[in-house]
Amino acid sequence: MFRWKRLAAAAVVVALGLTGCSANTGTSGTSSTGATLNLGVLVPATSFAAAGMSWANEAPYGQAVYDGLVRANPDGTIVPWLATSWSYNADKTVLTMKLRTDVKFTDGTAFDASVAAQNLLRFRDGTAANKSFLVNVADAKASDASTLVITLKAPDPSMLTYLSQAPGLEESPKAFGSATEKTVPVGSGPYILDQAHTVVGSTYTFTKNPKYWAPKDQHYAKLVYKVFGSSTALLNALKGGQLNAANTYDNSTLTQIKAAGYTVLPLELNWTGFLLLDRDGTVAKALSDVRVRQAINYAFDTKALLKTIGQGYGTPTTQIFPVNSPGYDKSLDSYYSYDPAKAKQLMSDAGYANGFTLSTPIAPAFFGTAVYTLIKQELGAIGITVKETDPGNNFIADLLAPKYPAALMVLQEDPTAWQLANFALTDAATFNPYHVKDATVAALVAKIQTGSQADADQATKDLNTYIVKQAWFAPWYRQQSSFVVDKNTTTTVQQGNAFPYLWNFQPKG
Amino acid sequence: MFTFILRRIVSGAVLLFVISTVAYFLLYLGGGDIARRILGQSATAATVAQKSHELGLDRPLPLQYLSWLGGAVHGDFGSSWFTGEPVATAITSRLAVTLSLVIGATVVSAIIAVVLGVWAATKRGWIDRVVQVVSILGFAIPGFLIALALVLYFAIALKLFQPTGYIDLGTSITGWLSTVTLPIAALSIGSIAGITAQVRGSVIDALRQDYVRTLRSRGLSSRRIVFKHVLRNAGGPALAVLAVQFIGLLGGAVIVEQIFAIPGIGNVSVTATSQGDIPLVMGLVIATAALVVIVNLLIDLLQGWLNPKVRLS
Numbered sequence: 001m002f003r004w005k006r007l008a009a010a011a012v013v014v015a016l017g018l019t020g021c022s023a024n025t026g027t028s029g030t031s032s033t034g035a036t037l038n039l040g041v042l043v044p045a046t047s048f049a050a051a052g053m054s055w056a057n058e059a060p061y062g063q064a065v066y067d068g069l070v071r072a073n074p075d076g077t078i079v080p081w082l083a084t085s086w087s088y089n090a091d092k093t094v095l096t097m098k099l100r101t102d103v104k105f106t107d108g109t110a111f112d113a114s115v116a117a118q119n120l121l122r123f124r125d126g127t128a129a130n131k132s133f134l135v136n137v138a139d140a141k142a143s144d145a146s147t148l149v150i151t152l153k154a155p156d157p158s159m160l161t162y163l164s165q166a167p168g169l170e171e172s173p174k175a176f177g178s179a180t181e182k183t184v185p186v187g188s189g190p191y192i193l194d195q196a197h198t199v200v201g202s203t204y205t206f207t208k209n210p211k212y213w214a215p216k217d218q219h220y221a222k223l224v225y226k227v228f229g230s231s232t233a234l235l236n237a238l239k240g241g242q243l244n245a246a247n248t249y250d251n252s253t254l255t256q257i258k259a260a261g262y263t264v265l266p267l268e269l270n271w272t273g274f275l276l277l278d279r280d281g282t283v284a285k286a287l288s289d290v291r292v293r294q295a296i297n298y299a300f301d302t303k304a305l306l307k308t309i310g311q312g313y314g315t316p317t318t319q320i321f322p323v324n325s326p327g328y329d330k331s332l333d334s335y336y337s338y339d340p341a342k343a344k345q346l347m348s349d350a351g352y353a354n355g356f357t358l359s360t361p362i363a364p365a366f367f368g369t370a371v372y373t374l375i376k377q378e379l380g381a382i383g384i385t386v387k388e389t390d391p392g393n394n395f396i397a398d399l400l401a402p403k404y405p406a407a408l409m410v411l412q413e414d415p416t417a418w419q420l421a422n423f424a425l426t427d428a429a430t431f432n433p434y435h436v437k438d439a440t441v442a443a444l445v446a447k448i449q450t451g452s453q454a455d456a457d458q459a460t461k462d463l464n465t466y467i468v469k470q471a472w473f474a475p476w477y478r479q480q481s482s483f484v485v486d487k488n489t490t491t492t493v494q495q496g497n498a499f500p501y502l503w504n505f506q507p508k509g
Numbered sequence: 510m511f512t513f514i515l516r517r518i519v520s521g522a523v524l525l526f527v528i529s530t531v532a533y534f535l536l537y538l539g540g541g542d543i544a545r546r547i548l549g550q551s552a553t554a555a556t557v558a559q560k561s562h563e564l565g566l567d568r569p570l571p572l573q574y575l576s577w578l579g580g581a582v583h584g585d586f587g588s589s590w591f592t593g594e595p596v597a598t599a600i601t602s603r604l605a606v607t608l609s610l611v612i613g614a615t616v617v618s619a620i621i622a623v624v625l626g627v628w629a630a631t632k633r634g635w636i637d638r639v640v641q642v643v644s645i646l647g648f649a650i651p652g653f654l655i656a657l658a659l660v661l662y663f664a665i666a667l668k669l670f671q672p673t674g675y676i677d678l679g680t681s682i683t684g685w686l687s688t689v690t691l692p693i694a695a696l697s698i699g700s701i702a703g704i705t706a707q708v709r710g711s712v713i714d715a716l717r718q719d720y721v722r723t724l725r726s727r728g729l730s731s732r733r734i735v736f737k738h739v740l741r742n743a744g745g746p747a748l749a750v751l752a753v754q755f756i757g758l759l760g761g762a763v764i765v766e767q768i769f770a771i772p773g774i775g776n777v778s779v780t781a782t783s784q785g786d787i788p789l790v791m792g793l794v795i796a797t798a799a800l801v802v803i804v805n806l807l808i809d810l811l812q813g814w815l816n817p818k819v820r821l822s
Contacts, residue, residue, distance in 0.1 A: 044592050045592065046547065046591060046592065046593075048593070049593075054549070056549075127548075128556075129548040129549050129551060130552070131556050132556055182588070182594075183594055199772045201591075201594065201777060202776070202777075226673070226674065226770065229767060229770070229776065230770075232767075232768055236660050237672055237674070239665045240664055240672030240673065242671070242673060394542055396542075397545045411550075412550075430550070430551065430554065
């Protein structure tokens with residue numbers, strides 16, 4: 001008797017559902033007009049305050065709302081932006097920049113050299129992840145409204161690259177120290193954060209800055225960044241056509257992403273391999289012997305590791321300098337080819353014929369468990385017993401404490417030799433936690449710092465060769481990072497950065 | 510009645526204090542170097558130390574807790590260490606999203622479960638057996654699997670719904686429906702199974718009571734007997750299960766929100782906890798615990814309204 005009522009109710013529910021969806025497919029579909037750029041991002045913005053901004057995957061946040069002093073082209077070449085020209089003094093300790101005078105922040109304040117100087121010093125004195133980029137900045141002053149003078153404690157060959165990243169972002173001085181500085185950016189950039197349509201940590205919406213001084217760089221009326229905390233949700237969003245472009249978590253989903261009509265833009269940004277940190281033998285005496293470190297390099301079957309652990313996406317290598325570095329040498333990609341017999345011989349020559357025990361931290365949540373089984377097998381084959389500890393959340397902190405002589409790790413390949421040296425090679429480098437000193441490295445790094453371009457390039461080459469021969473690390477492969485774009489969008493990957501730079505995104509056609 | 514409510518509120522406040530203290534110290538036990546996690550692997554040791562100082566992490570733990578508690582008592586829960594967003598804003602905006610899912614799922618499961626439960630209990634026979642088997646299946650299949658299957662079929666293959674994201678009810682009702690239908694469906698299935706079994710059992714029990722026979726002998730229609738008398742008596746245990754399910758759904762929302770990338774408290778809980786975003790996690794703990802206290806109080810009051818026998822005053 002009541003069956004018809006139930007049927008009617010079911011029909012209403014279905015109809016409601018369907019109207020809901022059909023009304024929405026129009027807005028959820030991929031935009032091709034340049035109206036909206038829907039970007040899939042992996043992390044939220046740590047802070048929108050220019051003095052606290054992070055880069056890499058967070059670069060698109062800063063680039064939407066702020067202008068930088070200079071810009072980096074996709075190949076890393078530095079080109080003018082707010083600074084129209086610049087020059088160094090003879091000993092490269094004073095950088096003088098001529099700045100634009102026609103730029104205004106969205107709150108109406110004019111941009112000038114004094115504002116630029118304040119922003120630089122705030123970044124240097126703040127707590128941004130890369131504040132150490134400005135460690136050499138002694139002072140920054142405006143000699144007149146359009147001239148910024150940066151005084152350095154010592155020459156810094158990467159200074160212009162730094163100024164193309166977070167340290168060069170320009171925030172309105174009226175926003176300095178305000179209560180909302182971290183969440184409400186006030187810049188002069190091409191877009192303005194639309195707070196009403198932003199859910200911090202999940203969705204960030206930006207609208208076009210109507211008074212932008214360089215409108216040719218505003219390729220879209222609106223930007224929507226969607227943060228994906230899991231690979232599954234990101235994959236579903238891509239399959240459902242909700243995104244124009246996205247960074248991806250891992251290469252295992254690439255086949256499905258390609259099947260959904262996206263183009264993969266590959267880029268090698270990081271290397272995966274073993275860090276041999278305790279090269280002075282402070283806790284693992286054996287590692288102080290170069291033959292033992294070389295033996296470890298010979299013990300790893302890098303090609304097989306790339307295939308099984310890196311799913312074949314990447315290039316086997318035994319060097320840590322990136323392909324676009326003047327120090328890169330193709331022959332160093334296979335300097336140590338898999339040779340357990342040779343490894344055993346080197347171990348025996350070094351007096352470790354019976355092997356030794358190597359203590360190492362593991363991070364199965366990040367690397368999985370299979371890789372650690374392979375490490376145990378391959379090092380075990382040359383007599384090294386691996387003693388594993390899982391430090392959980394403290395993995396990096398413990399590694400840098402330093403608590404372990406060696407570890408599996410993925411490290412960035414910095415775009416400049418000076419950055420790479422300061423990140424992993426010099427005695428004060430973050431990833432030289434035992435502060436191992438080496439006179440050859442110090443001399444070569446000094447040349448990179450103060451020498452002419454040609455001398456610095458040669459020193460970079462020599463440094464790379466030296467590090468490989470001395471087996472400071474046991475790299476396995478440069479892994480592929482994959483950025484994907486739909487058929488309506490074009491962009492160019494940025495050397496040395498996980499996310500393409502915002503102004504390179506354009507609607508196709 | 511008033512004393513009862515007051516007593517429950519006071520015990521709720523004590524519970525909140527205990528939970529917050531335990532949670533704070535537990536967070537530190539598994540905490541690790543939070544400043545390093547905020548800044549990433551490229552930051553130097555000096556930068557990490559400075560960040561630790563800025564966040565007050567270099568102070569003794571009891572002092573950090575007292576300073577958090579002092580703020581919390583005055584309603585100041587601080588800001589997220591990872592996004593700078595005030596904790597109160599972060600939670601209120603996300604709680605609304607999660608509640609719209611959880612309340613939606615509760616209503617949907619209550620309606621469907623009552624219909625199925627009563628149907629199975631009154632018809633018995635093969636209908637009853639089918640309902641029982643289906644509800645066991647619904648209980649056994651993990652929610653995330655159902656969620657994934659729903660996305661793949663209804664959102665990606667048929668393109669009927671949005672695979673990820675959330676559209677606010679105020680922005681567009683149809684948009685809202687297109688984003689919440691699948692998550693609510695995924696959340697409801699397990700809960701329907703649990704409540705159906707309870708309703709079925711209670712209704713069968715109630716139907717055996719003497720008063721039902723009396724009502725029948727007075728010539729009341731079976732529909733009237735079931736919906737006006739039996740259900741009211743059978744409602745108590747079902748309501749208790751519903752309350753437990755509601756709280757369980759908050760847990761279920763954690764996974765469903767991850768799969769559908771919905772900006773609710775479940776999603777943010779996972780991120781904040783794994784990062785060690787202590788101010789945000791503490792805010793979430795307090796909000797969730799308060800919600801559980803309130804829901805339990807409401808259910809108690811509702812029980813009293815439904816069944817005079819359990820009234821306290």
